Amino acid sequence: MKPYQIIYYRGFGSPRAVWLTGRVLRQNELVSPADQAPFWDNLSASVSRFLTSEVDGITVRIEAFGQVFRTVTNDEGYFDITIDPAIELPTGRAWFPVRYALEGVLQPEGYEGKSGSGQGREVVKDGQLMIAPAYSQFGVISDIDDTVLVTGATSLWQTLRLTFLENAFTRLPFAGVAAFYRALQGGAVTTLFNPIYFVSSSPWNLYDLLIDFFRIQGIPKGPILLRDLDINASMISKEGHHLHKLAMIRKVMDVNPDLRFILLGDSGQQDPEIYADIIRDNPGRIVVAYIRDVSREADRDEAVQHLIQTAANDNVPMLLVPNTVAAAEHAAVLGLIDPDTLPEIRADRKADQE
Template sequence: MSELKRIFQRIASNADDFIDELRDRFTEHTGGYGPVQLVTYRGLGNKEEIYLKGRVLLDRNVKPAGETDSVWRNLMAMYKRFNTREIPNVRVRARFAGQEQTVRTNAEGYFEVRFALQLQLPDWRDWYEVELELLDQVAEGQETVRATGHVQVAHAESVFGVISDLDDTVLETGATNLLKMARLTFLNNARTRLPFAGVAAFYRALQRGPQGKGFHPIYYVSSSPWNLYDLLVEFCQVHGIPDGPLMLRDIGIDQEMTGGHHTHKLAQIEHIMRYTDPLPYILIGDSGQQDPEIYERVVEEYPGRVKAIYIRDVSEDARDSEVFRIAQRVRDQGVEFVFVRDTLDAAHHALQHGYLYAGALEDIGLDAKLDKEAPSDLEQIMGLEGK
């Protein structure tokens, strides 16, 4: 980054902080905030420590998506998601397994909870609950504000985990086409956006593993902003995609100064690796942005902890040539790098290498067929489905 660009970004950041401070002073002078919500993001952990992130925001009352929601309603819901009013410098109390701690929100309303565990967690549970409560009065007539956070802990018998990108890997985003990306993001909702064919069944099969009855944790890492968290969680639930922590990104001037897409995703993968050491991983992404470069770096930094890499081909020939070069370098380090056209390509490889149970291909093939028969987002927007 050039020095001139750094100077302009620092000026913009200071101006942004100044505006936030003025807004907070005005809010305090006029009687406080309106309804407040405690937003929790799925966390992760191990037998010794758990981690959870959340945010305190003005409640914009974004409703779950409906089958017949109009484009206008989808657009208004997206506006509410991005027009956030964060609540800085307030206390949040967290309780877990008889332990308690109090943390404060930062300038963007985010808070983080870390518990060094004093009790042994049982081996048979995948998810644990953390009880949260806002301790400060920030709105007139405010009632008690509580929320329950969820933390995923890998089983001792898990033989691998999965780290997956979201955009153009699980759901079509069109990240390399700005107009298409804008249409898919702003005019659709969790029910009208579609996964790539067969993805849900493939991820369910990976989660069950080679015996078909285990638990192999899945983590989703994306450069999408935290503002889309509720939409992405609902999307996964609607389409039967397995639950897992979603590691998204804060957006803002300060965040652009400290690193972009590559830096964010690599940091989140390192975060997962640290909390789940020594569990090895299957990495899944696409060729549209920097997943191949990021995953090559992970292979270098964590020798022996990457079993295979699946990259969906969504790019032009010029980009494909570079991906092929990365693939060869990764294979030279003893890690399978598979450049796939679709989900079934990846599933065939996974079955051959013992990552899936017998019969998984049939389930994935059926799921892919149904996904391909579903109306596209444009057909749903224009009311042409079933015609």
């Protein structure tokens, strides 16, 4: 029998409400990727991410903030719960520990964990959750595909090739992203901590790959919000993509009612449309939206320009930028990042391009 595995996704929230989610599977843990891994190893790991054995109807015990909470997995092994910390949180802290455990379940006979025999042991996973400190200047909500990570999201075959045949070491970031996001997290006053949230329509099955990719590239840590893998027409449609990202962005904003946000995306899919909706529905809460220009079609460029004007009518600048440096220079003018970080961002972009 394969071992039980708790996969936790970084939680997030505010002093009043914290959202936690994860999944329970029966499978061996995936090994960390290697820089020079052969084609077959990458393909094997990718297939393993999608051929999962879900555990439904199992109670997950969650320990956080000195309290215990419980929830039950659904028919695809997912669990989620919104909790109230119900305590006064320490000033200046952003990350807090959380422990997940399966109630009434022990690892099967013959299982050996990383630290030796795991047979008969309780199934436990330690994780972290993020709460924006009260002094945060703003929050950042960023798309992933073709905004942070080169995916070729406008080409199905390119996306499949990169997903299944590459790993976290060989996937490429957009040039300069890591340094720019570090600058945004630090803000114009480098003692600040501005939380960053990553939103994508990619499936949760790719979560570990993205965690490794962000770590390898030096991109600041933050919650990564993906979606359930449901192979049907609605999942791959523009409407399904639009509705999922809208829901995740609204969740982030709802649990941070006092925080204003910067939005980052690309022109290739629906980010300008989604961000225009968010701007319209949340007057005064969006500082600026940066859209990386990745489209090459005149009709798409015209549609994006129309959305930029729509945002301007709502008093929010939405900029179509050719690269990370252009967005960073504008952010420095607005007082969102320290101008002294611009040389590092330019150097980071040059290094990534090389």
